[in-house]
Amino acid sequence: MVYGNHKKLRVGTGILFSDKYIFSKDSSSITNSVLEEEEERTSIPFNWPVIGMMPDLFLNVHRAQDYITEILQESGGTFEFKGPWFANMDMLVTSDPANVNHILSKSFSNFQKGPEFEKMFDILGKGIFNAECESWESPRKTIMPLINHQGFQKFVGITSWNKLEKGLIPVLELAAKSGMEVDLQQLFAKFTFDTTCLLVLGHDPASPGIDLPESPLGNAFADAEEAVFYRHVVPRTCWKIQRWLQIGAEKKLTKARENLHQFLATNISSKSENLEGINQTAISQDGGGLDLLARYMKAVGVLKEENRTSDIVSQKIWRDALLNLIFAGKDIKGAGLTWFFWLLASNPIEESMVRKEILSNLQVKEGRWQFSNLEEMKKQVYLRGALCESLRLFPPVATQHKAPVNPDILPSGHSINPNTKTLLPFHAMGRMETIWGKVCWEFKPQRWISEQVGIAHEPSFKFTAFNAGPRSCKGKEICFIQMKIVAVALLCRFHFHILEGHQTVPDNSVILHMRHGLKLKVSTTSI
Template identity: 45%
Template sequence: MAIFLGYAAATMVAVFCITHFFHRRLCCRHPLFTDYPILGMLPHLLRNMWRFQDFVTEVLKQHGGTGEFTGPWFTSMNYLVTIDPLNVHHVMSKSFHNYVKGPVFRDIFQAFGDGIFTADSETWKFNRDLFHSLFKQKSFEVFLEKTIHNKVQNSLLPVLDHVYQQGSVVDLQDVFNRFTFDNICSIVLGNDPNCLSVDFPEVEIEKAFNEAEETIFHRHVVPRCVWKLQKWLKIGQEKKMAEACIVLDEFIYSCIASKREDLSRYEENETGETFHVDLLTNLMREGKGKGEGEAHEDIFLRDAVFNLFVAGRDTLTSALTWFFWLVATNPLVEAKILEEMNEKFGSNEKTVLSAEEVKKLVYLHGAMCESLRLFPPIPFERKQALKADVLPSGHEVNPSTVILFCLYSMGRYEEIWGKDSMEFKPERWISEKRGNVYVPSYKFIAFNAGPRTCLGKDSSFVQMKMVATAILHKYHVEVVEGCIAKPNLSIVLLMKDGLKVKLTKRET
């Protein structure tokens, strides 16, 4: 009897496994890799995790730009992965309301709270309208330019001068990290922590942001049940996430409390002067928290500040780091940038150009677009379908299907950029009339696409150009021998081991 029951159980398990296997084969009609029993396609991904971005690019090119990834059985790691611009346009614009971030996305990105990056529907619309009104205020634009100008003039260039005088090697990514952190603190909080100084002080909050972002990437490549268990047990990467969130929340909530005291004192004094044009102050004055009472408003402010920090710090650090690596390793491009600066401004003694001045630099703009094409700060975008749909590529989308856009891979896709897609070629962005070429956002998606296009796109270009022209005007940047530019594994595309360089002063 026991033997019979054993055979029956084994038969049932075998039938179930075979049925499940063929069901997965039926559902996954366009697999990117071999779908192993139990483990799905995860082994392929884990074997190539050390070169994740380039591996995904190669596989997608082999499959015409779109395919399906299935994770281990009974997990939610099933994705439709695409770099087809028509699919991007369909999801991000034409059928915008059918594709959302979704609850699973918010769970993975839980550190972002209900901020603009994770929100959907009315919550997203409220956040976007609010930030749009703040960014477009003339007083804020003036404040932003003044803040950047002062930081470049009084901190960035003096630190680089010190490095040059010492003849030492410097991690330019670390310099930009500190620069953007000080900048975003000034812009969002109205307070400069002076992390960019010659003694390079350790910044705990910066480390916490990096830990949180790396954990979010980790949550994309391991089954949800695994990272949930790690979170419950407080071990591994999830332990780092928990510790990082404590540091981040303590920092942000203390800033909010301090700002409330400042505003209270200011209102009591009523001097009539114009102060406090930083974003946190403006958000508080709007008085539009998501609930009633100060505690609810503090949660809203906390989420807003966190999202602004990620948008205004890490993305700019990434963009500047990869730009300088590309320019340093392409001397002809560097020469053309300097030639354009000389043509436009001659022997201008100004060390930092204004926002209006940098907008005149067409070749520099092309070089930056080209850098963002090859190394987009946010390497992938995630969407979830609400209703069944069919993409322009012919791939069927079921309700709750998760779609991944690989922005890094899109920048290297020959179908979009031609046979020379792997070349750093600023000229592709310049017209015959010496103006900048417009490329639709569903092809050049570094700043997202459709209704969710980045609100800070224009200000980001201004900041990058002000920094780039100030450094290139004064210094030649040389990458030290042995420094390998390798992307890290995170939701923001930074260099894994930093950008080690030496500086040479230009002859005046």
């Protein structure tokens, strides 16, 4: 069977067409072998007079990630997109690791987020993701030591396990017993939202369970992400008109902003009142159990016991800082776990290798394991390799864009003018033979494992799931801690069976979610 004009590639337990995954029982690994192809075609868009390359973009916007990959494969890794005249949509797209290293590291000071970034991501306000230069460096210096504090990392482990034990595991046990279908992506979204709110705010939203719809706050995040994505692919005039008329995605974004701001304002006010009795030793104690908002407030000195008031830091600054942290924690881990479990379910040999390691290194009795300390997570080398491989193929933040302040010449030889949007397609980079070799489409955890050092190191400008350069994600290890705990806890207890015919395709969002969710059935197991 051939879908349209595109190549048909075997992926996991399914077939990857350039814009969808269709499941088939007879496959067990990702491979880039072309099974059949009706005709050769080029993916390079035609540059029309006046309207530029927009017609091709609109025709392929439903499969944006695959379309970008195809263009870069044909153009040698760097491509200049031409938008309509006067629409300010011209951009340079590059997956060349040398260019990525130049932009994110070597010429970091010249490549900023650009004048359009904050307008597109205005929901994040003046938080760390929108901030530039000094306004970015100052909060980062405050927040990063709090995130990497040993006590907070233990708090992450304990909080994640408690939420698994009391929330996600009972839901999956019910699904296994009743034989009902579940959407694992939705369950992970609720789990990571609740744990992130607990870690950042000290508040548990207690999201609905298996048979209830998404919470208003969960919908608010999803609507915001969708609206921001479409701001990237339509002329600014179009979404500004939508915002003025309050229609379409912009109407949803406005409502999402109102809900999120009210939620955060309530939590900030409550935290300010409740922290008066906490002293500095509570934060410095090993595993003191304080959330980031409590630690952050204490770090900048807003408690009355220090003869200061919360007016020193405005509520808007708190709100923007916290919203950025929740966006990052909720979505990166939720999307990462969804693709990881899909890849394992699609590759039973690799799944069995992960299970074998768990059984060898952890205390598992009758399919039951309980989290006790972070040290035991370090023993899971093959699991770490599988997580890295999943993040290589499906990085939760699929693209990033920058813009130079001054003219520059990239290592590839491409000249770039000031304020030219420069798109870095991290999803496409995981599919480049020039970067990862001919087996770049295969799910191979072994590529991350070295007999000498355990997990092999790959430079961040090649493995870009956590960004690169000065703005690389400093919460990387926190992410791995939580993902490992979830993986071990669930793989000890359950097998996951993807529904036959279920289509898996990346959604159009700034975060790489699955468009149709991850529908499957669950059965209990003991390993």
